[in-house]
Amino acid sequence: MNEPDTAADTAGSTTGTTATATGTDGRDAGERLRRWRLVLGGGRDADGTGEALTGRDAAMDRTLAALYGDEEGAGVRPGPRSAGLGASAPGVARWLGDVRDCFPASVVQVMQRDAIDRLGLSALLTEPELLEAVEADVHLAGTLLSLGRAMPEASREAARAVVRKVVGELERRLAARTRAALTGALDRSAKIRRPRHRDIDWNRTLRANLGNYLPEYRTVVPERLVGHGRASRAARKDVVLCVDQSGSMAASVVYASVFGAVLASMRSVSTRLVVFDTSVVDLTDLLDDPVDVLFGTRLGGGTDINRALAYCQSRITRPAETVLVLVSDLHEGGIRGEMLKRVAAMRSAGVEFVAILALSDEGAPAYDREHAAALAALGVPAFACTPDHFPEVMAAAIERRPLPIPGE
Secondary structure (H helix, E strand, O other): OOOOOHHHHHHHHHOOOOOOOOOOOHHHHHHHHHHHHHHHOOOOOHHHOOOOOOHHHHHHHHHHHHHHOOOOOOOOOOOOOOOOOOOOHHHHHHHHHHHHHHOOHHHHHHHHHHHHHHHOOHHHHHOHHHHOOOOOOHHHHHHHHHHHHHOOHHHHHHHHHHHHHHHHHHHHHHHHHHHHHHHHHHHHHOEEOOOOHHHEOHHHHHHHOHHHEEOOOOEEOOOOOOEEOOOOOOOOEEEEEEEEOOHHHHHHHHHHHHHHHHHHOOOOEEEEEEEEOOOEEEOHHHOOOHHHHHHOOOOOOOOOHHHHHHHHHHHOOOHHHEEEEEEOOOOOOOOHHHHHHHHHHHHHHOOEEEEEEEEOOOOOOOOOHHHHHHHHHOOOOEEEEOOOOHHHHHHHHHHOOOOOOOOO
């Protein structure tokens, strides 16, 4: 019987008409039976519904049974949570093609993740023909990156193509908004109160002094001048992204790499990207291409946050102009006390410190609550952040105003 999984639940609503609530019409009753049959699955007895499936419905049922079925006759091997996709990459590629034909992209991604997680198909992703058939998304990119050096040379170009497609879509979605938010924040943070004549922003100055309008002279007396500093070739702010590359942080690594590349493209921001597990790797020189950044990571392994922060601290030259973003679930394998002392020292020096538990659309992950509470006591709240919300968090950090924490 097919398990009532997310993909299976969706199956009943992807085709056909919606059943009405009356239940008096025979066609409505038949529609409900059809949808229950798709959700529940079943072999020859059709789980007691008596509903036979044909055409597109039968194709949908076959793809669901191959992944979620556990009955004899469903095309699966005996045993719990087994599947009939077998060890043949061409067979899996055909199955993936059937999934894409039968379901919308959002459901395809769910079923792909289930196939990888439940059936142990990670090894098959090293097959080029399989990579050409999958629906590219952030989770698949993370899985490919976790395979790393285990991937044969013949599959690496196909894997890079999948990751490049994911990165391209993320850049199109996030780049413009990020640049706009940070440019505005940088302009506001650069505002000066005693500008030179050529640097005066006359529109803002007039608005700030409307209370000083003298009607007899029909003029505004500007008691306070508002302006911006002259354009400088030097970066106004330094941003350090310190990203945990342990296995649970795969999606965060993908998003952080994209944001790092976007920030690096802004002349007014100096960006450094550091990834870590029990070792520390500085990927700043690769920021021109986030795909190179991602293939420079090594997902998996332990976690030494203290060592990573020590490296970042050693590279900070302008503490009062620096924003350090730690992306980690805070499961520290290093020296906890030293980590907290290091955070406190950087804060005292003027570094704006941001702790993000996950940079993804998945919500808050499992994280070390004791470490999160200790950071909060130092004035560094730790919270999960979606990619769409991240530009606002960065803008607030640059302006040194309270962070817009989701849910507060």
